[in-house]
Amino acid sequence: MSDSGFDRRQGVLHAEGVPLPTIAAAVGTPAYVYCAGTIRARYERLAHAFEGVPHRIHFAMKANSNLAVLRLLQELGAGVDIVSGGELYRAREAGFTGRDVVFSGVGKTVQEIEQALDDRVLLINVESEAELVTIDAVAARKGVVAPIAIRVNPEVTVETPHAYIRTGEKGQKFGIPRDDITRLVSLIRELPHIALRGLGMHLGSQIGNADPLRDALPRLLVAVEAARAEGHDVRYLDVGGGLSVPYEPDERDADVEDYAQIVRAAATETGLTLLLEPGRYIVAEAGTLLTQVLYRKHAAGKDFIVTDAGMSDLIRPALYQAYHAIEAVVDTTRTITADVVGPICESGDFFAKNRELPDVSAGELLAIRTTGAYGYTMTSNYNSRPRAVEVLADGSRFAIITERERYEDLVRLERAHLQWRTT
Numbered sequence: 001m002s003d004s005g006f007d008r009r010q011g012v013l014h015a016e017g018v019p020l021p022t023i024a025a026a027v028g029t030p031a032y033v034y035c036a037g038t039i040r041a042r043y044e045r046l047a048h049a050f051e052g053v054p055h056r057i058h059f060a061m062k063a064n065s066n067l068a069v070l071r072l073l074q075e076l077g078a079g080v081d082i083v084s085g086g087e088l089y090r091a092r093e094a095g096f097t098g099r100d101v102v103f104s105g106v107g108k109t110v111q112e113i114e115q116a117l118d119d120r121v122l123l124i125n126v127e128s129e130a131e132l133v134t135i136d137a138v139a140a141r142k143g144v145v146a147p148i149a150i151r152v153n154p155e156v157t158v159e160t161p162h163a164y165i166r167t168g169e170k171g172q173k174f175g176i177p178r179d180d181i182t183r184l185v186s187l188i189r190e191l192p193h194i195a196l197r198g199l200g201m202h203l204g205s206q207i208g209n210a211d212p213l214r215d216a217l218p219r220l221l222v223a224v225e226a227a228r229a230e231g232h233d234v235r236y237l238d239v240g241g242g243l244s245v246p247y248e249p250d251e252r253d254a255d256v257e258d259y260a261q262i263v264r265a266a267a268t269e270t271g272l273t274l275l276l277e278p279g280r281y282i283v284a285e286a287g288t289l290l291t292q293v294l295y296r297k298h299a300a301g302k303d304f305i306v307t308d309a310g311m312s313d314l315i316r317p318a319l320y321q322a323y324h325a326i327e328a329v330v331d332t333t334r335t336i337t338a339d340v341v342g343p344i345c346e347s348g349d350f351f352a353k354n355r356e357l358p359d360v361s362a363g364e365l366l367a368i369r370t371t372g373a374y375g376y377t378m379t380s381n382y383n384s385r386p387r388a389v390e391v392l393a394d395g396s397r398f399a400i401i402t403e404r405e406r407y408e409d410l411v412r413l414e415r416a417h418l419q420w421r422t423t
């Protein structure tokens with residue numbers, strides 16, 4: 001079987017042992033299909049690279065927050081990195097406890113902070129002085145001490161396929177500028193309801209080489225020193241996520257050994273427990289968006305393949321001009337140069353442009369690959385389209401893990417009759 005869990009047998013693409021046409025026949029399309037074995041293997045590979053150093057992998061659940069996927073990772077020993085009260089709720093539903101949770105994000109509400117403290121999360125990763133003061137006040141009201149980490153913005157140059165997925169550069173909204181750390185760790189001494197337990201960073205996503213990490217880690221360690229100099233009992237070093245996966249044919253998988261070597265050295269030097277927040281690395285390749293060709297169209301000298309999946313199902317091409325490989329589920333030898341487009345009323349609703357593709361006809365199935373991360377979690381109901389179904393394949397079995405939304409679900413929260421309130 002291939003690394004992703006998807007491979008061809010007798011000319012048909014399978015998810016582990018399950019032919020994709022069988023899944024399409026059972027649940028319809030569009031459908032996200034995930035391979036459980038791949039998720040396990042990717043998690044284990046990363047965990048293995050960190051064997052021998054105190055560490056914990058906190059899966060960034062924004063990449064894929066399906067409960068079945070989360071449960072699978074929870075059973076393997078993962079924690080989670082969350083960014084909202086909704087994700088905290090999901091994490092709990094999946095069986096994680098507060099100790100398994102690191103709470104990231106630049107704009108936590110008071111309600112979310114309360115929820116996090118009630119759940120006794122491991123760390124709240126703080127991204128501004130104002131947030132710090134708010135957490136102190138919320139913790140004071142509850143009579144507790146909030147365990148926090150400071151997210152440092154190390155201000156390094158990061159190369160990613162798209163600017164929108166860089167976070168550790170100067171001038172971005174994320175983290176606290178490295179020059180402000182000394183002042184902040186001193187301020188924390190005056191906040192009795194804050195315990196500074198960690199320093200962290202997250203440089204960005206889909207980072208293809210270790211250079212930014214090499215530049216940033218020494219800056220993070222300077223922050224650790226500053227915190228220790230103020231007498232804080234620092235225990236955790238959170239290096240964020242960002243490991244890349246190959247999307248295009250000539251791209252390579254992240255060099256986990258190289259990554260681990262650099263990060264392990266920093267952990268050893270400081271004696272701190274490492275926290276890792278990978279999302280994409282663990283789930284991206286394990287997922288495929290299965291879609292059916294609705295129509296073929298020829299217009300103005302161009303060929304279009306119109307699918308039943310659209311940008312509401314997978315927004316990465318529209319948002320980041322992201323590349324996703326597209327394959328015919330059943331082998332075909334003929335090819336055509338075409339655009340693959342969805343049914344949505346936007347010119348940005350495409351999955352491929354001017355690409356050489358299998359010459360598929362209406363009714364045939366396409367697999368849009370490497371969509372296990374930031375696929376379903378970024379879906380919307382735009383054009384009042386129900387969300388896709390999600391399916392987990394494991395060996396020769398498969399299970400529906402999210403039902404397809406129904407039209408009733410789309411209007412469930414709306415009030416059909418206005419109830420005006422007078423002020």
Ligand SMILES: Cc1ncc(COP(=O)(O)O)c(C=O)c1O
Pocket residue numbers: 060063081104105167202204205206240241242243277278279280281373
């Ligand atoms: C704070 C934080 N941690 C972890 C991640 C996960 O990143 P990735 O999926 O690239 O591993 C993200 C998203 O970029 C993030 O914002």
Ligand SMILES: N[C@@H](CCCC[NH3+])C(=O)O
Pocket residue numbers: 062165205316373374
């Ligand atoms: N959502 C992005 C990555 C950003 C991750 C969140 N910081 C993607 O689809 O690649």
